Amino acid sequence: MDEIGYQLSHSQNELVVFDRRTGAPLSLASGSTGWCSVLESISAAGDTMKPLVIHRGTAPDKPLDRWFPPSSECPHWRWGFTAKGWTNDEHAIEWLKEVFIPQSRRGRDPDDASYWRLLIIDGHGSHIRGEFIFECLINQVLVVYLLPHTSHLTQPCDLGPFAHLKSYYSKNLKSFIALGDTQVTRARFNILYHNARQDSLTAQYISRLAPEWSLSS
Numbered sequence: 001m002d003e004i005g006y007q008l009s010h011s012q013n014e015l016v017v018f019d020r021r022t023g024a025p026l027s028l029a030s031g032s033t034g035w036c037s038v039l040e041s042i043s044a045a046g047d048t049m050k051p052l053v054i055h056r057g058t059a060p061d062k063p064l065d066r067w068f069p070p071s072s073e074c075p076h077w078r079w080g081f082t083a084k085g086w087t088n089d090e091h092a093i094e095w096l097k098e099v100f101i102p103q104s105r106r107g108r109d110p111d112d113a114s115y116w117r118l119l120i121i122d123g124h125g126s127h128i129r130g131e132f133i134f135e136c137l138i139n140q141v142l143v144v145y146l147l148p149h150t151s152h153l154t155q156p157c158d159l160g161p162f163a164h165l166k167s168y169y170s171k172n173l174k175s176f177i178a179l180g181d182t183q184v185t186r187a188r189f190n191i192l193y194h195n196a197r198q199d200s201l202t203a204q205y206i207s208r209l210a211p212e213w214s215l216s217s
Contacts (some may be wrong), residue, residue, distance in 0.1 A: 001041040001100065001121050002157040003087050006169065006193075008034040008184040035085035036189065039095045042161055046203030049103045052078045052095045053193075055186050056085030075194045092126035093135065101139045116140045122155065123148050161206055168196035 018024055039052040059081040078098060080091045104117045119136065121127050123145045136143050146154050172192045173184070184192070 001039060001095075001119065002155055002162065003124075004038045004040060004162050004166070005086070006036055006038070006166075006189070008036070008189055034184070034186070034189075036186075037086050038193070039087060039091070039099075040157065040162070040165075040201075041100060042157060042201065042206050043104075044207065046205075046207035048197070048201050048206070049099055050077055051197075052080060052091060052099060053190065054080040054082055054085055054087055054091055056083070057081050058083075075190060077190070087124070087126060089126045089129055089132075092124070092129075093131060096132060096135055101135070101141065104141075113140075116142055118142050118144060120144045120146065120156065122146045161201060164205065165196055165200045168200040169193055172196050 016024075035056045037054045039054070041049045078094070080087075080094065082088055082091070100119065105115075108115050117140065119141050121143065126132065127143075127145070133143065135141075169192060172195055176184070176188070176192060
């Protein structure tokens with residue numbers, strides 16, 4: 001598992017070749033300045049889990065359907081809100097209890113004492129709290145922490161799937177802006193990101209990148 005950050009107004013950097021005599025080309029950009037983070041997890045088998053999307057701001061008093069209307073386009077994920085759009089201790093516990101533990105247990109007997117899962121994460125402060133570790137132990141989850149300041153080299157997610165995912169999201173964002181609507185709302189981000197996930201985080205792509213992750217049973 002790892003966290004991906006997205007600034008709604010930016011797409012990935014590109015190199016553009018142009019004629020100086022005509023001036024630099026115009027680049028369309030989103031007028032949105034929001035920031036959000038996504039907690040994503042993948043497995044050696046090529047599976048993904050439901051993401052936890054954390055938007056910048058405070059949770060609305062009214063039901064979230066006001067922002068994220070149920071439809072075939074807008075996915076049913078878990079939502080969170082923080083002042084800066086980054087994860088915190090509470091969201092880490094929420095992801096562990098509501099996403100990882102139940103979804104990694106799919107198809108298994110919850111009382112099977114021989115069934116343990118391996119969770120590879122970085123050493124973010126929210127992952128080393130006593131409550132987080134305790135929940136892992138009582139739910140038969142072994143935790144492996146990546147070495148500090150090395151996750152940019154050793155993080156399996158960053159080194160492949162997440163870069164692939166960001167590339168697809170950037171492509172979707174530019175296509176949306178090219179239609180003339182430069183306002184990327186929270187709901188619109190969810191739709192663009194959902195489409196990018198479906199195209200990029202495929203089982204074939206994830207499992208092909210790191211066959212050495214597979215653990216023999």
